[in-house]
Amino acid sequence: MQYDEKRLTRIVATDCGSTTTKAILIEWMDGEYRQTIRGEAPTTVEAPLNDVTKGVINATQELEELARLKYQNPNIKFMEDGEFVIPRRGDVGVDAYVSTSSAGGGLQMMVTGVVASMTGESAERTALGAGAIVMDLIASNDKRMNHEKIERIRQLRPDMILMAGGEDGGTVKHVVEMAELVSGADPKPRLGSGYKLPVIYAGNKQAQDDIKNTLQEKVDLIITDNIRPKLETENLGPARDKIHDLFMEHVMKQAPGYNKLMEWTQGPDHENVPIMPTPAAVGNIMQAIAKDENIEVVGVDIGGATTDIFSVFTEEFVFNRTVSANLGMSYSISNVLASSGLENIMRWVPFDINESTLRNMIKNKMIRPTTIPSLLEELVLEQAIAKEALRLAFEQHKEFASGLKGMQRQRDISEAFSQSTSGATIVNLMTLNLLVGSGGVLSHAPRRHQTVMMLIDSFLPEGYTRLAVDSIFMMPHLGVLSDISTKAATEVFRKDCMIYLGSCLAPVGKGKLGKPALYAKLQLPDGSTWEQDIPFGEVRLIPCGVGEVAKAHLKTHGGLILDKDKNRELNIDLHGGQVGIVLDTRGRQPFTLPADKALRIEMLKKWMREFKVYPDSILA
Amino acid sequence: MGQAYSAGLTVTKSIILKKERILPLKGKVLVKKGDKVKAEDVVAETLLPGKVVPFNLANKLGVTPGQLVNYIKIKPGQQITKHTILAENKGLFGLGIFKNEVRSPLEGEVENISAVTGQVLLREPRIPVQVKAFIDGIVTNVIEDEGVVIENKSAYIQGIFGIGDETVGELKLLATSPEAELDPHKIDESCRDKVIVGGSFVSHAAIEAARQHGVKAIITGGIDDQDIKKLLGYDIGVAITGHEKIGLTIVVTEGFGKITMAKKTFELLRQFNGRKSSVHGRTQIRAGVIRPEIIIPQEFDETELVVKEASLPVLEPGTMIRIIREPNFGRIARVTRLPEELTKVESETLVRILEAEFEDGTRFSIPRANVEVIES
Numbered sequence: 001m002q003y004d005e006k007r008l009t010r011i012v013a014t015d016c017g018s019t020t021t022k023a024i025l026i027e028w029m030d031g032e033y034r035q036t037i038r039g040e041a042p043t044t045v046e047a048p049l050n051d052v053t054k055g056v057i058n059a060t061q062e063l064e065e066l067a068r069l070k071y072q073n074p075n076i077k078f079m080e081d082g083e084f085v086i087p088r089r090g091d092v093g094v095d096a097y098v099s100t101s102s103a104g105g106g107l108q109m110m111v112t113g114v115v116a117s118m119t120g121e122s123a124e125r126t127a128l129g130a131g132a133i134v135m136d137l138i139a140s141n142d143k144r145m146n147h148e149k150i151e152r153i154r155q156l157r158p159d160m161i162l163m164a165g166g167e168d169g170g171t172v173k174h175v176v177e178m179a180e181l182v183s184g185a186d187p188k189p190r191l192g193s194g195y196k197l198p199v200i201y202a203g204n205k206q207a208q209d210d211i212k213n214t215l216q217e218k219v220d221l222i223i224t225d226n227i228r229p230k231l232e233t234e235n236l237g238p239a240r241d242k243i244h245d246l247f248m249e250h251v252m253k254q255a256p257g258y259n260k261l262m263e264w265t266q267g268p269d270h271e272n273v274p275i276m277p278t279p280a281a282v283g284n285i286m287q288a289i290a291k292d293e294n295i296e297v298v299g300v301d302i303g304g305a306t307t308d309i310f311s312v313f314t315e316e317f318v319f320n321r322t323v324s325a326n327l328g329m330s331y332s333i334s335n336v337l338a339s340s341g342l343e344n345i346m347r348w349v350p351f352d353i354n355e356s357t358l359r360n361m362i363k364n365k366m367i368r369p370t371t372i373p374s375l376l377e378e379l380v381l382e383q384a385i386a387k388e389a390l391r392l393a394f395e396q397h398k399e400f401a402s403g404l405k406g407m408q409r410q411r412d413i414s415e416a417f418s419q420s421t422s423g424a425t426i427v428n429l430m431t432l433n434l435l436v437g438s439g440g441v442l443s444h445a446p447r448r449h450q451t452v453m454m455l456i457d458s459f460l461p462e463g464y465t466r467l468a469v470d471s472i473f474m475m476p477h478l479g480v481l482s483d484i485s486t487k488a489a490t491e492v493f494r495k496d497c498m499i500y501l502g503s504c505l506a507p508v509g510k511g512k513l514g515k516p517a518l519y520a521k522l523q524l525p526d527g528s529t530w531e532q533d534i535p536f537g538e539v540r541l542i543p544c545g546v547g548e549v550a551k552a553h554l555k556t557h558g559g560l561i562l563d564k565d566k567n568r569e570l571n572i573d574l575h576g577g578q579v580g581i582v583l584d585t586r587g588r589q590p591f592t593l594p595a596d597k598a599l600r601i602e603m604l605k606k607w608m609r610e611f612k613v614y615p616d617s618i619l620a
Numbered sequence: 621m622g623q624a625y626s627a628g629l630t631v632t633k634s635i636i637l638k639k640e641r642i643l644p645l646k647g648k649v650l651v652k653k654g655d656k657v658k659a660e661d662v663v664a665e666t667l668l669p670g671k672v673v674p675f676n677l678a679n680k681l682g683v684t685p686g687q688l689v690n691y692i693k694i695k696p697g698q699q700i701t702k703h704t705i706l707a708e709n710k711g712l713f714g715l716g717i718f719k720n721e722v723r724s725p726l727e728g729e730v731e732n733i734s735a736v737t738g739q740v741l742l743r744e745p746r747i748p749v750q751v752k753a754f755i756d757g758i759v760t761n762v763i764e765d766e767g768v769v770i771e772n773k774s775a776y777i778q779g780i781f782g783i784g785d786e787t788v789g790e791l792k793l794l795a796t797s798p799e800a801e802l803d804p805h806k807i808d809e810s811c812r813d814k815v816i817v818g819g820s821f822v823s824h825a826a827i828e829a830a831r832q833h834g835v836k837a838i839i840t841g842g843i844d845d846q847d848i849k850k851l852l853g854y855d856i857g858v859a860i861t862g863h864e865k866i867g868l869t870i871v872v873t874e875g876f877g878k879i880t881m882a883k884k885t886f887e888l889l890r891q892f893n894g895r896k897s898s899v900h901g902r903t904q905i906r907a908g909v910i911r912p913e914i915i916i917p918q919e920f921d922e923t924e925l926v927v928k929e930a931s932l933p934v935l936e937p938g939t940m941i942r943i944i945r946e947p948n949f950g951r952i953a954r955v956t957r958l959p960e961e962l963t964k965v966e967s968e969t970l971v972r973i974l975e976a977e978f979e980d981g982t983r984f985s986i987p988r989a990n991v992e993v994i995e996s
Contacts, residue, residue, distance in 0.1 A: 146674040173685075176736040184672040184731055184741040210736050326858055331905055335857030359845040360876035364945070366859050367781045367875060367905060371945040371990045372969060378946060379967035446968035615968070 003485050005033070007268045008095045010088050011488065012063065012078055013477035014056050015278055016043055016101040016261075018305075021052075023059035024477050025067060026492055033488040035496040037070060038472055039063040044257070045103045051257035052103060053264070057082060087268045095268045096484055099261065100476040102278035107132040107247050108190060110158040112182070113139045114165035114174045118404075119203065122228045123164035125400075126202070126236045128321045130243040131277030132159075133306070138181075140165070140174045146181060153185035159251045160197065161187070161219075162239060163211075166204030168229045175207045179214040186218055189250070196220040198246045202227045202239040222246065234404060248274055267484045274483075279308050279321060281479025285493060286310045286436075287319050288482055292490055295433035298459070300390060301473070302439035304330035304369055307393040311401055313426045320401035320426075324393040329386060329441050330369030337362050340388040347593050348384035348457065350604040350619060351377070376618050379446070383454055386441045390458035398427045429462040429588075430508065430564045436498065438470030449541075449613045452501050452579045462508045462588050463563045466575055467501045500546055502577035506584040507560035511536030516557045517585040522574065523551040537603070539610050540583040544576025560585075582611075629778040629873075629911065629992065631885050636927050637774050637915065638760075641751050642767035644668065653762050657753040657770060659788045659898050659917075664751045664767050670728055670744030678738025680722045681707050685738030694740075696732055700724045706740065754786050755898045756917040760925065771927075773920035775892055777873065777885055779839075782901025782912030783848070783861045784869030787815075789836035791916065793893045795819035798886035801878070802840060804829040811835050815897050815914075817889045821878040822870070824850055830868055837869040837899045839889065839914060841881030841950075862902030862910075869901045871912040879950040882942060884994065892916045933993035941976060941991040948986075952994065953978050 011026040021044075025037040039062030044055040060078055067076045075091040078084060085093030109132040113120030116139035127134050135156050138149050161182065165175040182199065189197045199219040201211050208223055215221050225238040252258040252275060265273045276284075282301065290297045290312035299310040305328040310321045326335040337345065342355060361381065365371065373379040402425050437443070437455050445451045451469050455461075474497045482489035511517050517536035523529055525548040534540055536558070544550050554562060555569045562570045574581045586607075594600040605619045647666020651657060677692075678685045691707040694700065704724045711719035724742065731741035757772030792814040794806045802818030807829040815837040816830065822840040824847040830838055849855050851866055873885050897916045904910040935941070939955045957975040963985070964970055971987040978984070 147671065150672045150674065173737050176734065177739060180732060180734055180737060180739060180741065181674065184674065186669075214734070214736075332858055334855070334859070338855040338857040356844060356846060357877075361946070363781075363845045363856075363876040364949075367903075368944050368992075369905060372971060372987050373945075373967050374965040374969070374971075374987050374990060375946055376967045379969070444969075446964075446970070 001267065001269075001271065001484060002487075003096075003268055004487070007087075008485050008488060010094045011096045011098065011481065012060060012084065012094045013097075013474075013481055014059060014099045015281075015473075015476040016045075016052055016055065016099060016103045017278070018103055019043055021055035021059045022473070022477075023056070023063050024472075024474055025063050026481070026488060028488075032495070033485075033491040035474060035492045037063050037066045038474075039066060043103050045255060051260075052101075052255065053257045053260050056099070056261065056264075060084075084264055084266075086266050086270065096273065097265055098273050098477070098480045098484065099265050100276045100278045100281040100480050101252070101255075101258075101261075103255065107243075107251060107277045108135055108159050109133070109162060109243075110135050110153065110156050110187075111137050111162045112165065112178050113137065114141070114171060114178070114203075115139060116142050118231070119164040119166065119228045121400075122234050122236065122404075123162050123202070125234070125320065126164075126227055126239045127162055127243065128323060129236060129280070129283065129319065130240045130247075131280030131283070132243065133323050133325050138178070140178060149181050150185045153182060153187050157188055157190040158197075159190050160243070160246055161199045162243065163199060163201045164203045164227050164239075166207060166226075167231055168205045168226050170204050172204060172207040172210060175203050176210045176214060179211050183214050183218050189254075195250060195254075198222060198250050200224060200239060200242050200246070202242075205229075220250075232404060244274065244276070244280070247277060273480070276476075276480045276483075278476045279323065281476040282308070283310055283319060283321050284479035284482055285475050285489060287312055287317060288486060288490055289493060290317050296428075296431055297434045297436065298427070298432055299436040299475070300393070300438070300442075300459075301470075301475075302327075302329060302386065302389060302393070302437075302441055304328045304440070305332050307389055307439075309393055309397040311397065311427055313401070313428065313431075318401075318426060320397070322393070322397040322400050324389075324396050327389045327393050329382065329389065329439075330365060332366075333369075333385060334362055334366040336385050336389045336392070339392055345381075345384050345388050347600065348387050348604070349381060350601050350608060351380075352597075352601075353377075353381070376614065380614060380618065382441065383445070383450060387454055387458045390454065394459055398425045401425055401427050428564070429460065429465075431463075432461060432465055434466045434468060435459055435461055436468045436470060438473050438475065443469055443471065443473060447613060448499075448501055448578045449611050452504075452582065453608070453611045453613050455501075456504050456506075456582065456584060460506070460588055460591050461504050462506055464503065464505050464572060464574070466503045467577065467579075468498045469501055470497055471499045472497075500575065500577035502544065502579045502581055503575045504582045504584055505552075505554070505562075505574060506586075506588055507556045507562055508588040509558070509560040510590070511558050511560060511585070511587055513537040517560055518557070518583060519555040520583055521553045522581070525549065525576075534583060534585050536585050536587065538585050539607050541580050541610055541612065542583070543580040544574070546577050548576040550574045550576065550581060560587075629780060631777050631882065631888065631994070633775050633888060633891075634918065635774060635776045636771065636925055637755065637757075637776065638769060638771050638927050639755055639757075640763075640767065640769050641753060642763065643751055644749060646765040647749075649762050649765065649768060651759050651762070651768060653759055655759045657757060657759060659753050659756050659896070661753045662750045663753050663759070663770070666749050667746035668749050670746050672731060673726060673742045673744065675706075675725065675740050675742055676738055677707055677722060677733075677740045681709060681720060683709070683738075685735055688733075688738050689735060692733065694730050694733070696730050698730045700726075700728060700730060700742070702727050752786075754788070754900075755915050756896070758922065758925070771925045773918050773924055775888055775916040775918065777888060777914040779871040779873050779901075779912035779914065780875055781859065781861070781903050782869065782871040783852070783864045783903075784837070784866060784901040785862055785864075786898070786900040786902075787836045787869050788896065788898050789813050789815040791815050791817060791889060791893055791895055791897050793817045793890055795881075795886075798841065798881040798883055802826045802838070807833055807835065809833055815839065815899055817886075817893075818881075819886065820880045823847065827851060827868075827870070831866070835868055837871065837901075839871045839873065839899070841872070841874040842877050842879035843870065843872050845876050859903050859905040861904075862900065864901075869899055871899060871901055871914060874950055875944070877949075882952070882994070889914075935974065935988065935991075935993060940994040941974075942994055943986060943990060944992050945990040948984075951978060953984075956983065958988075
């Protein structure tokens with residue numbers, strides 16, 4: 001159900017995270033929806049409070065206090081007797097209260113399939129799209145012995161299992177065999193022992209009866225449409241909806257205080273607005289924006305423990321989400337080092353540092369995750385680590401966000417000589433329009449220039465790409481709000497959530513250091529002209545404010561290309577932002593850093609000075 | 621001026637402790653309410669279900685899954701020994717010539733037989749599991765079929781990070797001061813079965829010496845990350861530890877690198893030198909935080925067993941703090957002021973800070989997130 005501004009004038013939205021409950025107030029004022037106030041309080045799902053609503057009340061109280069101050073009106077309040085007043089009556093109450101949640105570890109799932117890269121991957125895509133963390137994918141062909149699979153299923157204590165496998169009319173035996181393994185393992189749910197583990201079966205229709213016979217006594221079996229009815233078709237919707245239903249019915253009900261919270265989330269007619277897993281809500285808003293503006297988008301949320309990447313690509317707006325469960329900036333920081341290797345982190349550091357000192361610094365951050373870098377040198381190191389965490393998470397995402405594998409493809413003569421195969425990634429940086437960052441290290445970097453540098457160095461955007469950051473991480477709130485008002489969600493997203501940092505123009509191809517790479521002539525909004533022939537291996541930052549556009553004439557040298565049509569000369573509008581326009585001639589495919597340490601440090605310092613990321617003292 | 625809440629590790633001469641000792645699955649509790657128990661006593665036990673082994677019987681017999689039912693000799697729930705015949709065919713012309721029989725590869729129980737896949741699931745015998753008391757104390761509550769609650773009065777130290785599981789041993793102070801490194805030459809046969817205490821650092825050589833001489837646990841201020849990697853053979857990616865099997869337990873009280881052990885911690889360990897202690901290295905730095913513990917039980921009267929309500933330590937002028945990030949990592953200071961406004965620090969980050977002074981009177985400011993309250 002969607003409501004307009006007559007019914008929705010004031011909305012409170014919360015996101016109950018693992019550590020913090022963040023509340024925002026959205027109001028209809030002067031003919032538009034705006035996010036006006038923000039409050040937060042510690043999440044209260046653990047002892048001694050054991051009730052998520054306490055954190056929600058505290059965060060909402062902060063909103064009320066700030067609203068009274070802002071509007072100089074002591075009568076404003078959103079709750080009475082510890083509950084939301086819906087709908088609003090003048091100064092009292094709100095028209096809707098909505099919420100997302102990732103508290104208590106979010107939604108943790110295990111998925112199964114027959115062939116890992118086909119039905120297994122479809123199952124994984126379904127679970128990830130529904131906002132889950134996939135603990136493991138178990139498939140008939142995953143090379144583990146059956147008894148190892150049983151052991152694994154028994155060790156994992158997921159919130160639910162999604163079983164796929166076989167196209168309709170395809171293999172029954174393999175699917176039933178997997179069900180037998182699940183039955184043998186007799187897995188228990190993670191939270192609470194008073195209910196059976198929910199298992200969703202979304203595989204071969206012909207195997208449904210055998211699956212029932214094998215599983216229904218041991219687990220809470222739910223049967224839904226096949227997620228891969230044919231090899232060339234995915235049908236993720238029904239299974240995804242079932243995951244959301246079960247998330248509400250089973251998982252949320254086990255978390256302390258959620259029964260009450262589920263009753264609180266209501267629209268203006270007192271109809272229930274389901275609580276959404278935080279990443280599912282972010283996915284919603286990303287898709288809404290991509291469709292609304294007809295663009296391709298990549299979004300990243302880098303947290304303390306995990307990094308989520310969302311993308312919407314191709315004309316059909318294909319949405320993908322990946323969670324890199326052990327790449328993050330505090331709890332998982334040590335795992336970034338273990339995954340990327342020390343050399344890969346050090347290649348972004350513009351000074352020399354002893355290996356032992358760096359390793360101990362990283363481990364100390366892991367065991368004391370809430371500390372913040374007060375020394376400049378430590379900030380530079382943390383941002384170097386962030387670049388690697390983002391790079392690794394994006395690599396995982398590119399691999400996962402692919403076309404369906406296992407399909408027959410007809411090739412025309414031009415493709416016969418290319419290496420393209422079915423299942424190639426659909427992430428195309430050359431056609432990507434917008435790259436959005438969020439999460440502490442990106443949203444709260446002391447200088448926005450640092451955010452721009454981190455995004456460019458880790459994602460390596462190609463051609464022309466706009467860059468933005470989520471100001472205070474309100475994408476989850478807006479994602480769930482879009483359930484009752486897409487208009488409110490998208491308006492607030494554009495005006496208050498997104499901070500445009502600027503744009504990046506990076507020609508693709510190889511070049512030789514110092515040789516001419518890009519001629520650029522920019523007509524800036526103040527009437528001035530910026531003109532340069534930029535050598536290969538450099539960056540330029542040209543100030544151009546938010547909402548401003550520079551008219552550019554660009555021409556490359558030496559075979560570098562500017563867009564998907566392989567143009568080498570282009571007239572284009574370059575958008576500004578809080579940081580400005582970046583012209584990056586360091587090359588793509590490949591992007592390489594000098595192997596020689598002294599030369600690399602010299603180059604890094606030069607780029608960092610140009611990007612204005614750090615004070616000169618550290619780049620001297 | 622004002623106050624704020626801050627995280628901190630507990631280091632105290634006397635605390636009333638309450639430990640739940642619960643079985644992984646329902647089983648039998650062996651003690652009753654009011655019993656006095658020693659750390660080494662078994663308080664509950666159970667049998668965990670054995671490993672499930674899938675076995676493709678139809679394949680072994682050379683028949684289709686659908687035909688298997690004609691040859692099967694077992695049924696679900698049946699106990700089997702290693703050579704029990706699971707299925708046999710009748711041989712050529714039904715005369716038993718070239719008869720093929722398939723015997724069980726293991727002892728245990730038949731879990732399931734499938735006519736769709738031809739697979740049987742066999743379950744190995746149950747595995748006994750025991751839960752020990754871990755601390756000397758009194759059983760104050762019995763949770764039927766699940767476990768017990770044990771309480772006592774102890775000197776208690778929380779570490780910041782550890783590896784290795786629960787162990788019990790006598791404390792033996794080897795370091796001469798909290799600043800001193802643990803000297804490997806001091807570790808000899810007199811340290812066997814002991815919990816040895818170092819100062820600011822334990823080297824790889826010292827850990828090896830401790831393993832050689834059968835030391836139960838090492839308590840140290842700091843440790844080098846590369847030494848842990850050498851010890852485990854892998855890099856710790858996420859701080860969820862305690863399951864490592866390296867022959868001893870290590871509890872780090874301050875952090876990674878060479879860091880002087882907090883004076884209070886060192887003094888407490890010196891005071892209780894020679895006393896029995898219960899130690900574990902289990903660490904989980906996620907929601908539901910677990911930190912390593914050093915528990916030194918003391919004499920007590922049952923009337924003393926009243927657990928104080930948990931409260932968050934408060935930062936206010938006068939509070940003693942420990943710095944937990946560079947610069948001055950590990951140093952102790954006293955809070956002098958808590959300014960409300962956000963302040964820009966060297967890294968240009970805008971944060972809430974506090975002002976404090978070191979023992980020598982030097983004043984400084986630091987982000988509030990980078991200190992820990994030392995509870996008095």
